[in-house]
Amino acid sequence: MSAVLKTVPSMRPMGPTDVERVLAIEQDIYAHPWTRGNFRDSLQAGYSCWVMECEGQLVGYGVLMVGVREAHLLNLSVARHWQRRGFGRRLLHHFIDLAVGYEAQRMFLEVRPSNVAARALYADSGFRELYVRRGYYPTDDGREDAILMGLDLAAGEAGVTDMP
Numbered sequence: 194m195s196a197v198l199k200t201v202p203s204m205r206p207m208g209p210t211d212v213e214r215v216l217a218i219e220q221d222i223y224a225h226p227w228t229r230g231n232f233r234d235s236l237q238a239g240y241s242c243w244v245m246e247c248e249g250q251l252v253g254y255g256v257l258m259v260g261v262r263e264a265h266l267l268n269l270s271v272a273r274h275w276q277r278r279g280f281g282r283r284l285l286h287h288f289i290d291l292a293v294g295y296e297a298q299r300m301f302l303e304v305r306p307s308n309v310a311a312r313a314l315y316a317d318s319g320f321r322e323l324y325v326r327r328g329y330y331p332t333d334d335g336r337e338d339a340i341l342m343g344l345d346l347a348a349g350e351a352g353v354t355d356m357p
């Protein structure tokens with residue numbers, strides 16, 4: 194169980210001036226982080242990019258790509274120091290709410306099979322594991338599969354029933 198969240202974090206859209214701080218967190222928490230260009234491209238493409246702040250610090254962020262009736266969560270991250278305090282769950286639910294607001298019917302994401310924490314968070318929030326994308330992620334010595342997970346937004350927490 195996460196520690197009780199004593200301070201309520203706030204969400205705001207990510208801007209170009211956030212990218213350096215976001216990148217510092219990204220490089221700290223991922224072995225194969227997004228690049229500065231990935232974040233800049235996401236902002237320029239008009240993806241829904243948000244940061245979470247708490248006690249004046251940037252504690253998390255995420256990127257949601259919204260298409261026709263579908264949303265795809267491309268990044269969800271909490272700074273190492275702030276993990277296991279409920280922020281990841283709050284961030285995820287912020288993006289689920291956004292997807293619902295955009296009238297998406299389904300929401301998808303990829304996760305590494307080795308990422309026990311993220312898989313538990315997604316499963317706990319109603320995402321179902323749909324299928325495996327072979328060799329999707331880079332690793333130090335090759336490639337790692339990705340699990341595609343989906344949430345049926347039209348059916349609340351019922352989960353996705355069809356393949357995309």
Ligand SMILES: CC(C)(COP(=O)(O)OP(=O)(O)OC[C@H]1O[C@@H](n2cnc3c(N)ncnc32)[C@H](O)[C@@H]1OP(=O)(O)O)[C@@H](O)C(=O)NCCC(=O)NCCS
Pocket residue numbers: 194195222269270271272275276277278279280281282283303304305308309310311313314317
């Ligand atoms: C995955 C991540 C976003 C979770 O954020 P967080 O703020 O630490 O998670 P929360 O405190 O909100 O925990 C929510 C749930 O996630 C799961 N979880 C989180 N950390 C976990 C861990 N170390 N081990 C197992 N389950 C974990 C639990 O189910 C937890 O619920 P519980 O507290 O009731 O047990 C965060 O660990 C992170 O940024 N990791 C590095 C980047 C990453 O892997 N992003 C996801 C890419 S797909």
